[in-house]
Amino acid sequence: MKTFSAASLSSLSLGVLAMLGGCLEPMADRPSLARRDVELRDRQAEAKAPPPPIETIADPVLARDLTGMLARADKAEADFAIARSAAQQATAAARGNAMGSENWSVAQTRISALDTPRRELSQLLGDLEVLYVARLAKEAAGEVKPGGSAQIDQTRTHVLALVASQDAVINNLKAALAS
Template sequence: MKVTPANIARLVLSAAPLLLGGCLKPMAELPSLERRAVELRDREAEAKAPPPPVESAVDPALARDLAAMLARADTAEADFAVAHSAAQQAAGAARGKDVGSELWSVAQTRISALDAPRRELAQILGDLEELYVARLQKEAAGELKSGGSDQIEQARQHVLALLANQNEVITRLKASLAS
């Protein structure tokens, strides 16, 4: 059989019903062209509406524990401030004096007194980290609602900042005696 345009046309016309038959399905199986509920939503109104309030998991026991720890941290910070004032005065008096002199020894003693409140803050930080890990494990296991770990992390960051500041103060005071 020779390939001519007429033969091609006959072949296409004879195969057309077979090809189109595969495309026909009952109407019940076809998806609807109606607008879906998601398409009918008023997106502009949703964008202008305030976001829903974030559910905060307020655990009274956790709040009480965190308040107690932060109160201890505030006390340690106040103790550090008092000791810092005395250490700063002693370091100022010892500046330029010989290592081992009376004023230098007094300044070293006063700077060493800063370690006690700093140790207290370090202990509080350790307690917060233990509480944080335990809380995360319980939240992951579904034993507790999530959200409490966020509160612990905020308290932990606060204590960490206080501790970093105290370390900086001590380092600065020691450096002032070295010269």
Template sequence: MARLSNRFAAVQRLSLLGLAAAPALVLGGCANDRGRFPSLAIRPAERAFYQAQPAPAAATPAQPAPIPADATLTQRLAALETRAREADARFVALVPEVTRTVSRARGAATGSETWNLAQVALARLESARSDTAIALADLDQLAVETQIAAVDKPGPDAANVSNARDSVAARVAQQDSVLAQLKG
């Protein structure tokens, strides 16, 4: 029992020593030795490079207006089809630029500047594709809702939603094909 209490006392002394040393270690990070490390300020060459670059296009497209909760099925369907069409148009507009960027990077070493530019361009294209896929997911949810409602009240709603969903799914499949070609 005495050995156990001696060990406990030793652990207590070490933990108190650690508590006493902790502020010294933390404050040591605040040392005023700035001469050893380079400044992270923008250098004149970097400033000149960024000023010579064309202004980037809008990073993110404007978010679509939310569909009102009290919208009719026809209004919801039209809004989702419009979202998918607009997202597809953004995708199609990006394809030529991305194709050129990816073509320039073919054979470039992983991590090189041209490879990095191609990866960023592909990411922008995938982002546009995901906007179309979001509209498809919303249409999937709407299709489920209308099919459930059709059990009690049959009508053309389920078929209309299914047709719109199939149309958007075809757009997403086409976009997937383009991305696969560019990545291949």
């Protein structure tokens, strides 16, 4: 049996008291763990909402860029819908099969195929971020008329909602395959 000295017990009790002292700090100094407004938004409803009208943009270069970006988003969403159908069918066929079985492997492959159109949307989102920041800088410097940044922001919101919707589909299929 091991015995402890009074000094080691004293340092242990001081260490415990120091740790407990951290628990007694006022909560007002810490960030809240409550859900933020952005986490409560309905991303699927935003994804189904139509993209912003391009005709209202006065800057023809910006209008062309956003039209091209929305076309890329439409193509990625259409590609995702085709891949989603195949993944849903494969996942349904794999239900109840053991991990590593033929049906499970096919379903896993089909779910992985969803990453390609989703990656296209993610890249598009990055391009929109770059365009948005550049437009804000130009508007602040007075190089272009204000207003185009709002159109870019609406397009970003639309594409972000599409990404969130696709993420939900992928997560649901993975969960269905795991059960």
